[in-house]
Amino acid sequence: MAAGALFLAFNVAPTEEMVLIAYMMGTWQTFALAVASLLLLHTFVYTVGFDGQENYGGGFFSVLLRFTIAGYAIALLVSLYVLWTFGRTDSVGLFVIAQMTIVLGFPAALGAALARLII
Amino acid sequence: MANGDQPDTHQQDLNGPEKRKVPLLEWIVSLLGLVLVIGTSGMMIYYAFYQQGTPPRLWAAGHGVTLIGDRYLPEFTVYNDGGASAAMVNVAGRLRRDENTLESASVTFDYVPAHSSASGGMYFTRDPRTHQFRLDADAYIEP
16 A cells, blocks of 8 residues: 555655645645545445455454554555655644645555555 | 265355454554544644634744855745745845845745745845845735
8 A cells, every 4th residue: 555655646746736735725625635535545445346355354443443544544654755755844834744744645545545456 | 976075165154254353463553543644634623723714924034144256145034923825925135224225135935834934045245234134024925
């Protein structure tokens, strides 16, 4: 999942669009994007019947905690690393860093979901 | 051919797959991930309630003058203490003596995010240390 997140995040992180989107989005919009990223990750990988899915067993909340949330956390960490690599976190407040991380975390979560299905 | 010697795989399938015990390390990593996700989301919610809507508060401060060739370079940092990001932030520098403006220059920053800063400099032919030197962050637009 980290490889998939890194693959997509590296493509979009050097551009200005990720940063501009973060600056233009309100805090509630950013929070909604985080929720949407989680739902996207869970739906793609563990709910919809794509090829490559496995039956992980356990209840809904067990799969959500052990796989979806852990996978999204990996996507967030990868996003933060990529932002730091490209100097986007220099002289920037912690809140804005979190906002940029969540914005970049959306394509990173998509990449993580696709990697989970393909690999 | 006798089938009695064959293992009863059908019966094994009916029993279902053996329930996998989740390792402790998996739970630990999952909980760390949950802490990270809740912490990030919680920060968004906190700022939504306490910082949303405050406009940019821009101000600039100099921190040293360097002689570059035959020109002087005062370097400065512009700060945004407000809750909103600012774009196209203009910082004007003026060298004055009494009421007269002897020299002026300006710098435009693409973005100065909320609770963040950006640094720059501007060149003058006169030494800012021997004149009245004023820095003003005097304009911005919303991103």
